[in-house]
Amino acid sequence: MSKRLVPLILALATAATADVAAQDVPTFTADVAPILYESCARCHQPDGIGPMSLLTYQDARRYAGRIAQKVETRQMPPWHLDKTVGIQAYKNDVSLSDRQIETILTWAAGGAPEGDPSALPPRPELPDGSEFALTAELGPPDFVVRSTPYTVAANAQDQWWTPTTTFEGIIDRPRYVRATELKGSFPDGLKVLHHGHVTLSMTDENGRRSSRPIGRQGVGKGGDLFPENTGMLIQPDGQLNWNLHYFPIDEVVEDEQAIAAVWLYPEDYVPEYETVGEQRFTADMGGDMPWAGDIVLPPHSVKVQQGTHVLDRPALISSFRPHMHMRGRAQSIEAIYPDGRREMLGRVDNYSHFWQIAYEFEEQAAPLLPRGTVLLITTTWDNTADNPINPDPRQWVVFGQRGVDEMSHVWMGMTYLTDEQFERLSAQRTRIAQAGGDD
Numbered sequence: 001m002s003k004r005l006v007p008l009i010l011a012l013a014t015a016a017t018a019d020v021a022a023q024d025v026p027t028f029t030a031d032v033a034p035i036l037y038e039s040c041a042r043c044h045q046p047d048g049i050g051p052m053s054l055l056t057y058q059d060a061r062r063y064a065g066r067i068a069q070k071v072e073t074r075q076m077p078p079w080h081l082d083k084t085v086g087i088q089a090y091k092n093d094v095s096l097s098d099r100q101i102e103t104i105l106t107w108a109a110g111g112a113p114e115g116d117p118s119a120l121p122p123r124p125e126l127p128d129g130s131e132f133a134l135t136a137e138l139g140p141p142d143f144v145v146r147s148t149p150y151t152v153a154a155n156a157q158d159q160w161w162t163p164t165t166t167f168e169g170i171i172d173r174p175r176y177v178r179a180t181e182l183k184g185s186f187p188d189g190l191k192v193l194h195h196g197h198v199t200l201s202m203t204d205e206n207g208r209r210s211s212r213p214i215g216r217q218g219v220g221k222g223g224d225l226f227p228e229n230t231g232m233l234i235q236p237d238g239q240l241n242w243n244l245h246y247f248p249i250d251e252v253v254e255d256e257q258a259i260a261a262v263w264l265y266p267e268d269y270v271p272e273y274e275t276v277g278e279q280r281f282t283a284d285m286g287g288d289m290p291w292a293g294d295i296v297l298p299p300h301s302v303k304v305q306q307g308t309h310v311l312d313r314p315a316l317i318s319s320f321r322p323h324m325h326m327r328g329r330a331q332s333i334e335a336i337y338p339d340g341r342r343e344m345l346g347r348v349d350n351y352s353h354f355w356q357i358a359y360e361f362e363e364q365a366a367p368l369l370p371r372g373t374v375l376l377i378t379t380t381w382d383n384t385a386d387n388p389i390n391p392d393p394r395q396w397v398v399f400g401q402r403g404v405d406e407m408s409h410v411w412m413g414m415t416y417l418t419d420e421q422f423e424r425l426s427a428q429r430t431r432i433a434q435a436g437g438d439d
């Protein structure tokens, strides 16, 4: 080899190595910002519910270690589903792909470099916190109702506010609801309302009493948009029962009013399927489940509780939303079919008390269950020191309202079907599955 070529080859080799190294460590502008803008910015921005903004390189760099830790353990973005079992097709899945997680971890481990500033994507369009999330899709709601004002103290334990208001003069005849959304008022109410619901107690023209949820809210939960051709029937007069659970945020929030928005189907439209909205299935009290008294968690223990509910009609489940408190770790719903077959529908294995996420099934994947199906709900609590938010593993824990007490139930979006509707939907699914198979 000629003497002149050696330095040239060396130089080329060094350049190549430098290139590989540069390619190995992702940069903020080219690789990480697109992920943060898409999956984190709506909450991690100055007006969002996240504790810090992650819009600029400086912010992201400062929190790089914690970002890596939260995405690696799949705590952020908040999506606490067990990805190894059950149905995996959800409309509102916000989780990161393995590859995106890898990118963030390699970036943080490689010193969190900025990269070429000109590669930075444009700032994402951030949601206006004063608007309802469903407005983007449905336009403004047909009506809104407000709770009576409540002042949330700066520093206190959890607070509950359960006023009633009248529901009169808002609609003038029975109507079908297409969607609902409940939220605290902008900006501080959004931060103090941990979860809440408002139900309409009403009497129909035959004197039958019933109640329907016209807004359910929990941290991380959006509005409820019913599947196509599905509506919830409400009557023109009745009473609204509010149940609002506030968490103080270190500053007084004066005269807070929760707001529920309702979108209706057109006046003469009768949807094919009638839903009852989100319904509570308890593993902890009443009905055909074990009673609340069954929750007894000894100090330093991991405990499991199961409850069952038999469907007396066929049903379509559009979503599920687990509910436990600080010791909650996992919750699953399984179906035991009349022929004995058992199927895991969904399981949350990374539960966080801070979040009330509704896992909304894709329409074709939503469980379609025959009459006689047994729903088996399994709750796991961790009252040991391994649970990072356990306030005190030395305590006995029983059922109760406070975050330091426990609960065990799951909200499910329920549409009960006639036998004829069930047969039709089952046949439709089979047709779609076969058509998909032919492709």
Ligand code: HEC
Binding pocket: 035, 036, 039, 040, 041, 042, 043, 044, 049, 050, 051, 063, 066, 067, 070, 071, 076, 077, 078, 096, 220, 352, 354
């Ligand atoms: C739906 C709103 C929301 C989204 C989306 C979201 N976060 Fe968060 N994040 C929060 C809230 C609220 C908290 C505080 C409560 C908690 O830790 O669960 C938090 C906490 C965190 C923390 C811990 C902060 C601390 O003080 O230790 C990190 C780090 C974080 N988020 C990063 C991210 C990243 C990275 C993404 C996107 C990949 C993301 N988050 C998506 C709302 C959100």
